[in-house]
Amino acid sequence: MFKRILIAEDQETQNISLQKTLAELGAPKPDYVYYCDDALTWIKKAIKTAQPYDLLITDLYFEEDHNQQKIDGGAELIKAAKEIQPDLKTLVFSGENRPAVIDMLFKEMHIDGYVRKARHDGQYLRLAISAIHNHKKYLSPDLKQARKENNSHDFTDLDIAIISQLVDGTPQKNIPYYLQENNIKPSGLSSIEKRLNLMKEVLGFSKNEQLIAYCKDIGII
Amino acid sequence: MFKRILIAEDQETQNISLQKTLAELGAPKPDYVYYCDDALTWIKKAIKTAQPYDLLITDLYFEEDHNQQKIDGGAELIKAAKEIQPDLKTLVFSGENRPAVIDMLFKEMHIDGYVRKARHDGQYLRLAISAIHNHKKYLSPDLKQARKENNSHDFTDLDIAIISQLVDGTPQKNIPYYLQENNIKPSGLSSIEKRLNLMKEVLGFSKNEQLIAYCKDIGII
DNA sequence: AGGAACCTTACGGGAAACCGTATCGGGGTT
DNA sequence: AACCCCGATACGGTTTCCCGTAAGGTTCCT
Structure with missing residues (x-):
């Protein structure tokens, strides 16, 4: 099991749920932050103290508020994190269901897993974390079907x-x-x-x- | 405090968070369902057993799956619920942030509160429940500002x-x-x-x- | 080099959308 | 009843868009 996990999720209730889900999996208590910039700070600090994180779980979209952020959203956070720690595993947990966006994450950001905030997300989170721990990619099943059905034109x-x-x-x-x-x-x-x-x-x-x-x-x- | 609360929320992790938030408020253990039709069934049953619910907390959009539902979404659920129990208090908890939709909920569905799934949603949930219990309406603050700023045309x-x-x-x-x-x-x-x-x-x-x-x-x- | 196939671009006729103006028609007022 | 006001509708000219055709360029193959 992962030893050091960081959660980046601005929504208070979701953040709590993630912590609880990880606890059920027997993972050690994760660190959690509500802002992207904080996430990167913690990742840097963890590297310095020779206790780098194994896994980053992050949302895609973060609400703007008075705390002006340098990093805007989960995609940029992942990019920044991989620059300073290329082997960091990343799991995206978001409500996004548009195929174009998720394809981009896997192809360009090389994320390790995507779980959509949807009906059985708790269950899929467990599967995703297990798969990623075994060095496999994971995509929650509700999205696999969504990507098949479209006879859509691929836009240049x-x-x-x-x-x-x-x-x-x-x-x-x-x-x-x-x-x-x-x-x-x-x-x-x-x-x-x-x-x-x-x-x-x-x-x-x-x-x-x-x-x-x-x-x-x-x-x- | 409310005595009988029903949660209708399809997302597993959110459903759990809601239960946890209510527990922190000192509310009795709520009932919870993952489908709109189930919610209505439970409401009917509660009326029959002379223990009707005080408060319905529901999401707006429910994922479709193999369980075909008669009731499509939180708005319809509220409408159906109020037909059989007009005094039922309703709190909508959703990611929706489009003013047109939320205005409709207050004006046409006469909901008692709306909390957006966003940064401080846990805190706002607590405030909303307290306000509703005091027979007041509640709208989470992040939305109030969103409604001010638009110089938007109101569409006929x-x-x-x-x-x-x-x-x-x-x-x-x-x-x-x-x-x-x-x-x-x-x-x-x-x-x-x-x-x-x-x-x-x-x-x-x-x-x-x-x-x-x-x-x-x-x-x- | 020559040529064929393909893509890009240019052109022109016809349809639709845009925009200003004028007419029509109902409601209210005096 | 006559009048005014205002919104809805009708009309005509201009621009833009649509679509088919033809000309110009590039690539690749023989």
């Missing part, structure tokens, strides 16, 4: 740039200027139209408004 | 109908037909254009895409 950087510009209110005809300034490769107006048509066709939409709503739902923007 | 039924149609892909010029069929009063194309212009002007937008994204963010659609 260009697609996201176009949609972001639309959401910012840029007229379609002006988007080429923006793309050129940012060195995004196809920048012609026709290419933008073609790309928008492709996205809408794949998803069965006819109007930009539908596409925007869809992208908001799945978390691309 | 017409506005929402128009935006919903856009999100469904209806061409703007066809929306009048939809409005007539549903007996929504101003149904002329010019009225729709005027309404859209007003919304965009108030919010500082120029394109429909921005408006759709905004409405998704604040939870109107």
